Amino acid sequence: EAQVTQNPRxxxxxxxxxxxxxxxxxxxxxxxxxxxxxxxxxxxxIYYSMNVEVTDKGDVPEGYKVSRxxxxxxxxxxxxxxxxxxxxxxxxxxxxxxxxxxFFGQGTRLTVV
Amino acid sequence: EDxxxxxxxxxxxxxxxxxxxxCSYTVSxxxxxxxxxxxxxxxxxxLFTLYSAGxxxxxxxxxxxxxxxxxxxHITAPKPEDSATYLCAVGxxxxxxxSTFGDGTTLTVKP
Numbered sequence: 001e002a003q004v005t006q007n008p009r010x011x012x013x014x015x016x017x018x019x020x021x022x023x024x025x026x027x028x029x030x031x032x033x034x035x036x037x038x039x040x041x042x043x044x045x046i047y048y049s050m051n052v053e054v055t056d057k058g059d060v061p062e063g064y065k066v067s068r069x070x071x072x073x074x075x076x077x078x079x080x081x082x083x084x085x086x087x088x089x090x091x092x093x094x095x096x097x098x099x100x101x102x103f104f105g106q107g108t109r110l111t112v113v
Numbered sequence: 114e115d116x117x118x119x120x121x122x123x124x125x126x127x128x129x130x131x132x133x134x135x136c137s138y139t140v141s142x143x144x145x146x147x148x149x150x151x152x153x154x155x156x157x158x159x160l161f162t163l164y165s166a167g168x169x170x171x172x173x174x175x176x177x178x179x180x181x182x183x184x185x186x187h188i189t190a191p192k193p194e195d196s197a198t199y200l201c202a203v204g205x206x207x208x209x210x211x212s213t214f215g216d217g218t219t220l221t222v223k224p
Contacts, residue, residue, distance in 0.1 A: 004156075031210065033210070033212070035214075040216070041216070042200075042214045042215060042216040042217060043157070043200065043202075043214040044214070045211060045212055045213070048210040048211065048212075049210075050209070050210050056210055056211075058211060058212075059211075059213070090156050090157070092156075092157075097209050097210060098144060098145060098147075098204035098209055098210060098211075098212055099145070099147040099149075099159075099162075099202050099204055099212050100145060100147070100162045101159050101162070102147075102159055103159070104156030104157045104158070105156050106155060106156055107154075107155070107156055
């Protein structure tokens with residue numbers, strides 16, 4: 001079954017404690033992207049990757065890092081989380097780039113206290 | 114500044130009552146306009162991609178259209194299972210990987 005898998009689904013952490021949210025896809029997609037979703041602000045793009053070792057900033061990259069060492073995985077790293085990073089995070093992947101027929105993960109609800 | 118605006122914010126319909134959702138955009142060099150559906154607690158699910166003005170796509174009770182400034186998602190004779198948040202997003206040629214979403218329209222269809 002074609003899918004994008006995020007882990008964990010829920011996470012409560014403390015300010016400053018480094019964390020990684022993993023994203024894995026099984027469709028051999030070149031394009032992957034991270035978004036955060038906040039009430040009243042919609043989905044905002046954090047980082048994206050057009051292919052292995054190729055990453056670029058979206059609209060809200062501050063406080064986040066990513067890496068793309070292999071095609072299937074695109075982890076999101078928060079090196080020093082702060083309460084304003086409390087949000088619902090989604091990973092997406094697609095074959096042709098951008099949002100054409102993109103598959104989204106189930107989301108990771110992160111709370112930073 | 115590139116912007117995507119969806120209206121209305123919320124829409125309540127009776128089952129069978131057709132209506133339209135609007136997505137207006139100010140993007141120079143549109144690469145594609147995308148419609149997604151999002152159910153509570155889930156990730157968005159792809160519906161349509163539109164590339165050029167005049168293009169139309171249909172799927173069951175949904176029909177998406179595109180002009181140079183906006184897109185409409187027409188819902189014909191909706192059913193309660195069509196209740197969801199509908200998201201519009203755009204991508205552009207100058208930066209293929211970037212995308213901007215609107216805030217969405219939450220549709221509720223009452224039986």
